[in-house]
Amino acid sequence: MKIRATAAKVIFQVVEQGQSLSSALPVAQQLIAAKDRALLQEICYGTLRWLNRLEFIADQLLDRQLKGKHRSLHYLILAGLYQLFYTRIPPHAVLAETVNASGLLNGDSFRKLINGVLRNAQRQQEELLQAADKNEPTRFSYPRWLLKKIKQSCQYGYVSVLQAGNEYPPMWLRVNLSKQSRDEYQRQLAAVEIQSTPHASCESALLLEKACDVSKLPGFADGACSVQDAAAQHAAWLLDPQPNELILDACAAPGGKTAHILERQPALKQLVAVDSDANRLSRVAENLQRIQLEATLINGDASHPEQWWQGPQFDRILLDAPCSATGVIRRHPDIKWLRRPEDIAELAHLQHDILNAMWQQLKPGGTLLYATCSILSDENSSQIKSFLERTADAIHVPLNEKDTALQPGWQIHPGEQHMDGFFYAKLTKQVTV
Template sequence: MSTKTSTGAHSRAAAAQAIHAVLEQGQSLTQALSEYGDHLSAEDKRLAQAISYGVMRYLPVLTAKVSGKLDKPLKGKNQIIQSLLLVGTYQLFKLRTKDHAAVSATVEASKLLKRKALSGLVNGVLRQVLREAPARNDAGERELESTQGVNHPRWLKDKITAAYGEQAESVFAANDSQPPLWLRVNQRHTNVASYIDLLKQHEIEAVADEQAKDAIRLTKPVPVNKLPHFEAGWVSVQDRSAQLAADMVAAQPEHRVLDCCAAPGGKTVHLLERTEFQTPLIAIDVDEQRLERVSENLYRANLSCDVICADVLDIDSWWDKQPFDRILLDAPCSATGVIRRHPDIKWLRRSSDIEQLVELQQSMLERLWPILKPGGQLVYATCSILPEENSEQISRFLGQHSDANLVSIDANRPMLQLLPGEHHGDGFFYAKIEKLT
């Protein structure tokens, strides 16, 4: 099958399979796309990813449009067609693909999914959706409802509204949007101003960040293989909010530093780019597979540290009894600050998960505190925007430890809670705790 329509059908089929794997099997979208899109061309992989992520962002609104056109729900092996209809509907609203081409490719995808008998249903539903759809706007898109948290599960919508009041709407809007591509400049090779000039020479527009001093935001995302000297480690992809971790740790060459829950290694490498340590930095994570990413990132940057696969809580299995001057605890969390990058989080996470995560975070803080030197600092970070994981977590810890002192982020903020979209970055939380002597 070599026609353009058929090629397009393969990307639509892969997107439908990935969406189905998320919604029905609880897979992450990243994992599902890797499994079902591995055979696609680079162009089709990008299209399958764009469609899948878009469907996850607008799932409730798209589901309502599709379900209203079906006489009865699709069940069993035919549920994959429900996902395919979401794929088709998203295209009609948010992609610039010509309407007839989007419908045709989606119908062809039903045959690739071995549901040829339902191809007429797919055609009929999508054409009905199209008849009821508004005209395209100046950007070539049709409007999809995205106000008042409509594209969020009820429990999450309620939590965000309770925590942020009038700001909640901006959080919802940010979560429904596509994030920009941020780069972290490796100061060992170049600097922000010079690299922006280099990007301009390659006709890539970018701007520097005012707070994250190594951060560059691309005006329009490009594949990393188009970035000059990417493979040589001059830049890495990392959101500007995550880049602030190195500033918070403020490590010096003489410091002994521990990076907990380090995979995939972005913060680890950033710390090493900033500072030549006299004692090797230790990066620890329990996930052996994800630690491979740490090693890959270290290799590309031509840097090294001690990488340990172990459970942070099992201190005796990995600690050499030498205390640390700095500990970065990038704690496991709900990831509610990075939904715009990983929209499947909304549908994979459950309200009951939050309490378990809070308990795990508490346990990690308690276990790590004794191995911090007096006068040392522990930086607690999450990519969450939920107070129980962040400010409330730290307040509880401070209340239970008389030798713990909160080090203010700046004159106006004792702790730092960034919301999604703030400074064009992800939602992130930071707190710095000093151990009194």
């Protein structure tokens, strides 16, 4: 009962108040028993994943919307519908627990209504789902504006991209190759009955057959491995750090890529990791402490490096730019409902400014790797194409056969080789004679 009421409150906080799920859910989880936290997470993530679809179905079953002080009951109904349609929880348990939860949300007078809505949903499930399938925003559960943007960016492959955004995300590990080989660590996992599959092209990545708590991973506390999607792991490989180089990791938090750069090349002259969020920068410090490596951490704005860096230009820069995060919707379904159409233009403008600023900090002959976890061309290929057109000393380095001057960069789509959506573009600065 308390789980459902708490879930309704969390979903309300995300959709109505604009809180991120990653900030609202942990607070709520402290209010319920430890054994119930996984179910709370499942209901919150699942309801937000399918929000548009569930809203459509609720509209077919309700004469009028529940508003004002009863708004949280609306999200209680959506959470009930999610459990009926998308989980294996017995329907009688869903009905009983959801109806009873209304009392914890000052909704005793709505018990009969909620019971009726869920019973009708159960009886009419097939027809309701068929009706929801007739329009793409309710079939795939995306806001109309974002669906249109994805369709423009991904063109013929957009359906698989939308579907991938609704799937449960897999758990990838990054093996610390400075401590052991991937094959060796895979054997260590198998010894504790954790099955894994190596990524075909990313040498450090292992895909777990089933997600598990990090406490069960051999050597995790000592830095033998880290949890990081294979798409993000490509950053350190593409950057290709060399001994005695001065490297900048711009917009570094939470520090997964920072750590990977150091694992790849411990003999750097210096690695500087910058982030504008002091709280998130502390996460970088925690990550580095666990793997027992060091970097220079700076709380600063990447678009104004003159405020925090008076040293020499960098040999290599990883610019993991602020973005819409549309490539990781499967991990953060609230992104669909928290983003606004105007955000994309604002982010593209910020990326433009940071790219320009970072280029001035790169030495001639140096390499800049631009990265986002977005799938929108405004933030990716269009951003890089525009930069190349206005920057005379920027040289485009193709990463594969699809990375062309007309459409620069490597776009990884969500679900491709089980990875998150990600974008990379590699640039070098021309040496003037």
